[in-house]
Amino acid sequence: MPKIPLVDVRAQYAPLIPELQQAFADVLDQGQFVFGPNVAAFELEAAAYLGVPETIGVGNGTDALVLVMDAMGIGPGDEVICPAFTFFATAEAIARRGATPVFAEIDPSTCNLDPEDVAGRITSRTRAIMPVHLFGRPARLDDLAALGLPLIEDAAQAFGSADIAGHGVASTFSFYPTKNLFALGDGGLVGVRDPELAERIRMLRFHGSKAKKMFEYVGYNSRLDEIQAAALRIFLRHLDEWTRLRREAAARYRELGLGDLVEVPDDEPGHVYHLFVCRSPQRDAICSALAERGISTATYYEPPLHLQPALAYLDYGLDSLPVTEQLARDNFSVPIWAGIDADTQEQVVDAVREAMTVSVS
Ligand SMILES: Cc1ncc(COP(=O)(O)O)c(C=O)c1O
Incomplete structure (x- = not known):
């Protein structure tokens, strides 16, 4: 063990352990572990916090990106512009959809996408720009939005910044345990403005289904679970x-x-x-x-x-x-x-x- 770690997650949640234990005991008492009341409540609380009409809890931040692009119909033959200076998941999600990641340069003073360089890489196949709010610093969303393409914000590292979520078609978040807002395992969230897009993402996270037994799209199984949502509700307050x-x-x-x-x-x-x-x-x-x-x-x-x-x-x-x-x-x-x-x-x-x-x- 290093004397000084890079991040001490335990130091952050240690004072909250009694509250967490109570919340977990409540989940156990209730016995509903997926699509339960904590997930529903967390989605509302996170939406209010982010200032977006709707959020959808998903399995992790990578799935959040894949689900958004799937719901937007992004796939083979499409290009999505993103930075090459980011965690692999950003471009992986684009490639996972069968689309082509197009890498643009970053502004060295912010480590985030350089809108001028992005502009030069737009083609007739570009379907979206995916800025990453890297290390917790907001990307230049206004300048990127001015380029006239949908923005999918990879906000995995930036929950809590007032300057993100809302400029883009969707903002995606990761609750990996070292993130600013973290789960005690994997978790993710999508924030969206358009109710139709939200509905599609909501269905895609559960096998493309709205009502059990009817499957309208070929989807995924990517859900935020109840135990994680119970912890996230407590952490969001802090x-x-x-x-x-x-x-x-x-x-x-x-x-x-x-x-x-x-x-x-x-x-x-x-x-x-x-x-x-x-x-x-x-x-x-x-x-x-x-x-x-x-x-x-x-x-x-x-x-x-x-x-x-x-x-x-x-x-x-x-x-x-x-x-x-x-x-x-x-x-x-x-x-x-x-x-x-x-x-x-x-x-x-x-x-x-x-x-x-x-x-x-
Ligand atoms: C910028 C960025 N995008 C996407 C992800 C993927 O999130 P997750 O690990 O929850 O799948 C991460 C995090 O780990 C990240 O840092």
Whole structure:
């Protein structure tokens, strides 16, 4: 076990264990484990929180993307533009639908899709743009929406940001246990405005069926279960406080001078700091030095998606997305979670400072 983990999920839910136990006991008493009252209530509470008319609980964030594209009729012959600097699931979902992921460059200062580059990749086959609110920072939705194509927001890492959900045709979320709003296992959600699209997604998540025994589409089995929904309802009530604590931790890294040593993310009001991702040409030396001191770091999306073996058929090749490739080479994240304390953060910054001194001298 590292002395300082990258994220301490247990520290976040530990004070809520008695409340969770009671909620789980209630589910056990009731004996309804799928499509129960907690899922129905969570869907309403999440919709109110996100400011969208409807949300649909699903099995995970990957399925959420697949279901939305299926409901939109996106499939073979269609193109969907997305970043190559994101978790594999973003492009995987497009390919899973038999459509073609088209990778666009990112803006290095935000790590999110660069709308100008996206514009240059639109063809007659483009059916949608899939921005990712990476690391918890909202993508430039207004500029992307101005391109005139439907937006499917991959908001897996950004639940809690006021600046997402609603601009797009749909927003998808993952409740993987390290996410800002998390389940105690897998879970996902789709937020939608159009009631017809919502209805189709709702049916697709249960084998394309509205009423038992009648199957109108070939669908999936991808449901949020009752135990996870019971936990999510409790966690949703704490999310704003957790976001406040994450923002406080981000501000503290800046106050401690981390930005004098490495490039740190800009202070942006909509950022919910799922991760605190820095950049440095000495990235590898810093990460090894921190590991020696028992401090966890992580690096992201190297190789980026256009260079992943599973997507080699798309024929991108090295140097085809230079901004993305450079970011993949020099990024690293430092520990952050809701409630990380000042002393822990100081140890992290001291370790980075020492690593830089050693690697420069
Ligand atoms: C950007 C992004 N998209 C999609 C997913 C997929 O979510 P899940 O793991 O719940 O399937 C993840 C998360 O893990 C993610 O980070």
